[in-house]
Structure formats: C-alpha cells, structure tokens
Amino acid sequence: MSFMSIALTPPIAWVSDKFGRKRLIPPAAALVACSLCLMPFAAAPQAFLGLVALYSVGMSAVPSTTQAFIADVSNDENRSQALAMLRSAGALASEPRWNSLHTPAALKGDLGMVFGASALGCVVVVPLPLVSPPAH
Numbered sequence: 861m862s863f864m865s866i867a868l869t870p871p872i873a874w875v876s877d878k879f880g881r882k883r884l885i886p887p888a889a890a891l892v893a894c895s896l897c898l899m900p901f902a903a904a905p906q907a908f909l910g911l912v913a914l915y916s917v918g919m920s921a922v923p924s925t926t927q928a929f930i931a932d933v934s935n936d937e938n939r940s941q942a943l944a945m946l947r948s949a950g951a952l953a954s955e956p957r958w959n960s961l962h963t964p965a966a967l968k969g970d971l972g973m974v975f976g977a978s979a980l981g982c983v984v985v986v987p988l989p990l991v992s993p994p995a996h
Contacts, residue, residue: 864916864920865947868920869920872920872921873924876924881925884925884930885929888918888925889922891918892918895911895915911990
C-alpha cells in the first residue's frame, strides 16, 4: 500500500488541482468504503488483492485531498484548528470502542468498524457540495 501511495500521490495531486477537490473526495471516499466493505466477502486471494489495490488508490487520494480542501476553505486564523478537527474526526471514525455500543451482532468486530467509518464518512462527504471557499 505504501508503494501505491508513493506512486499515485503525484497524479492524484494533479487531478485534484485540475478538476477540484470537491469532485475528487466523494468518489475516493466511496472507493475506500466499498473496497473495505467487500473485503470480508472476497473468496479468492486475487479478489482480496484487487480490493486492497482499490483501497490503496482511494487512500492515496482521501487524506491529501481532504487536507488540501480544508486549507482551501479555511483562512489563516482558523486553518490549524480546522486541520486538527479533520484529524480528530478521522481518529473518531476508526475508534474500536464503537463496537461496544448497542449494535446488532452482525455489525460487531472489524466489519462494524468499517461500516461505522463508512457511515461517518458519508455524513461528512454528502454536504460537501454546499461548502464554498471564503472570499479572500
């Protein structure tokens, strides 16, 4: 995955600059969520490796593009706070203690963490088109 990230970061940065971060974040997040949700159902090693490759492509785009988007829409006074909130939201989404909440048995364990992180990602990504950069 590290090799994929190193190889894909420059072209993804170009796509992000060329077409806009708002256009890249939702499909990249969907790619990550879908590949993670399908991993438990991969019957063959090749299918699993294909899903890992798709996950790596999405994860090459999501962190850098969201950080660049936050830098674009925040001003100098609140940029560090906005980036800290983004990092805190990511830590909250991957919190394993979500599994101890009152959830059905089918959603406990790693699969539950994946679904929870995917759902939280949708809550963040769906209103994304409503955000516009401040006037400088």
